[in-house]
Amino acid sequence: MHPDVIVIGAGAIGTACAYYLTRRGISVLVLERRHICAGASGASAAIIFNAGFNANKAPLQRLNSESHRLIAEIEQDFEKPIEKIAGGSLQVAMNEQEAHELRFYYEQINHINSGLLFLEETEARCFEPMLGPRVVAALYDPADFHVNPYRLCEGYLKSALRRGGKVEFGVTVTGIRVQNGRIDRVVTDKGDYRAQWVVVAAGAWTPQILRSIHMKVPIMPARGQVIITEPCSQLTQRIIKFFDHLYIKQTANGNFYLGSHSEFAGFENRITLEKITHYMQFYSRAVPLFTRLCALRFFAGFRPISTDDIPIIGPVPGCPRLILATGHGRSGMCFSAATGKLVSEFIIDGKTEIPIGAFSVDRFSRMQSQENL
Numbered sequence: 001m002h003p004d005v006i007v008i009g010a011g012a013i014g015t016a017c018a019y020y021l022t023r024r025g026i027s028v029l030v031l032e033r034r035h036i037c038a039g040a041s042g043a044s045a046a047i048i049f050n051a052g053f054n055a056n057k058a059p060l061q062r063l064n065s066e067s068h069r070l071i072a073e074i075e076q077d078f079e080k081p082i083e084k085i086a087g088g089s090l091q092v093a094m095n096e097q098e099a100h101e102l103r104f105y106y107e108q109i110n111h112i113n114s115g116l117l118f119l120e121e122t123e124a125r126c127f128e129p130m131l132g133p134r135v136v137a138a139l140y141d142p143a144d145f146h147v148n149p150y151r152l153c154e155g156y157l158k159s160a161l162r163r164g165g166k167v168e169f170g171v172t173v174t175g176i177r178v179q180n181g182r183i184d185r186v187v188t189d190k191g192d193y194r195a196q197w198v199v200v201a202a203g204a205w206t207p208q209i210l211r212s213i214h215m216k217v218p219i220m221p222a223r224g225q226v227i228i229t230e231p232c233s234q235l236t237q238r239i240i241k242f243f244d245h246l247y248i249k250q251t252a253n254g255n256f257y258l259g260s261h262s263e264f265a266g267f268e269n270r271i272t273l274e275k276i277t278h279y280m281q282f283y284s285r286a287v288p289l290f291t292r293l294c295a296l297r298f299f300a301g302f303r304p305i306s307t308d309d310i311p312i313i314g315p316v317p318g319c320p321r322l323i324l325a326t327g328h329g330r331s332g333m334c335f336s337a338a339t340g341k342l343v344s345e346f347i348i349d350g351k352t353e354i355p356i357g358a359f360s361v362d363r364f365s366r367m368q369s370q371e372n373l
């Protein structure tokens with residue numbers, strides 16, 4: 001028996017698609033070349049922002065708020081807790097220029113998000129005693145939280161399996177064969193698979209799979225290097241964010257997670273002394289405690305980033321049952337639930353509660369033809 005849907009990739013996006021599809025009675029097979037969370041999802045901080053890194057981009061606002069709401073409640077349907085730590089986030093300014101930007105942002109957004117708290121220097125340090133003397137101001141958002149990325153993906157996948165879904169690990173998809181606009185088969189190193197629908201959720205590797213149908217999608221791998229410290233007693237529940245995309249969180253086990261710029265270095269899976277030294281210097285100035293902690297692990301992950309930094313969700317032109325769900329950049333954990341739900345609505349109902357036009361892959365060819373005019 002063939003499944004109704006094959007999902008390629010067992011990261012946050014693929015497992016969320018499997019979860020929402022099986023919740024509505026659709027049979028799903030997930031094909032993953034390695035193991036769950038083997039890509040960007042396993043490297044991520046899994047911070048679930050209320051207003052996201054990209055929430056100033058209009059199409060993302062509903063995706064963001066819907067996903068935030070769904071993930072906040074999702075644990076009820078999972079067997080294991082997702083180690084949700086709901087202490088809010090503190091965006092910290094380390095100089096006057098940053099404090100000015102933070103104040104400006106607060107004034108713009110305060111009427112929409114009334115829970116925000118703007119803190120001047122001393123208030124900020126009393127509020128979060130881990131911060132060092134260089135702090136100039138901070139903005140607190142109580143709605144942000146973080147989770148364990150493995151637990152979130154495992155929760156999606158195990159719930160899907162409980163509802164009859166299937167997964168095969170160690171299967172590399174090498175191509176998709178399409179005939180007259182219909183999916184003929186998914187070609188893998190373990191043989192061919194068939195389904196009426198295919199969802200490509202292979203993160204930064206999606207372009208490699210789409211090459212088989214001669215389709216180019218502008219997704220690039222954006223490397224993020226991460227430091228994990230030794231565990232210590234629970235010192236903060238807050239996500240502490242700095243400018244320039246640097247942030248820390250303390251996990252449920254007590255380790256600190258220190259991340260992470262986006263670097264465009266292809267799929268070079270390396271930890272560079274230059275980046276790690278920069279992080280160490282920056283973080284120990286911002287949080288003096290870090291000068292006394294040992295680093296336990298370093299690793300890198302590849303965020304799938306599209307050229308306009310907006311996800312691609314929806315069908316491939318000319319092949320309406322081949323669905324793309326990728327390009328979530330810095331916010332894929334955050335957007336995972338809403339993306340899975342949208343994909344399931346599109347496949348089952350033929351329409352979605354949140355319009356997906358802005359996420360269509362067509363937009364890149366439209367941009368291209370406008371540039372050529």
Ligand SMILES: Cc1cc2nc3c(=O)[nH]c(=O)nc-3n(C[C@H](O)[C@H](O)[C@H](O)COP(=O)(O)OP(=O)(O)OC[C@H]3O[C@@H](n4cnc5c(N)ncnc54)[C@H](O)[C@@H]3O)c2cc1C
Pocket residue numbers: 008009010011012013014031032033034035036037038039040041042043044045046047048171172173174201202203204205206209223224225226259260300301302303304325326327328329330331332333334335
């Ligand atoms: C350092 C770092 C920190 C981050 N922090 C956050 C954060 O705090 N909050 C947030 O929202 N987002 C964060 N992100 C971004 C987030 O992790 C990504 O947007 C998200 O994980 C993308 O999920 P995905 O399922 O699309 O891709 P991936 O997690 O990369 O999953 C793709 C899967 O497809 C599989 N695959 C690839 N090719 C094939 C093939 N040919 N056949 C079969 N399987 C294949 C891979 O093995 C992989 O398991 C972070 C990312 C990084 C790197």
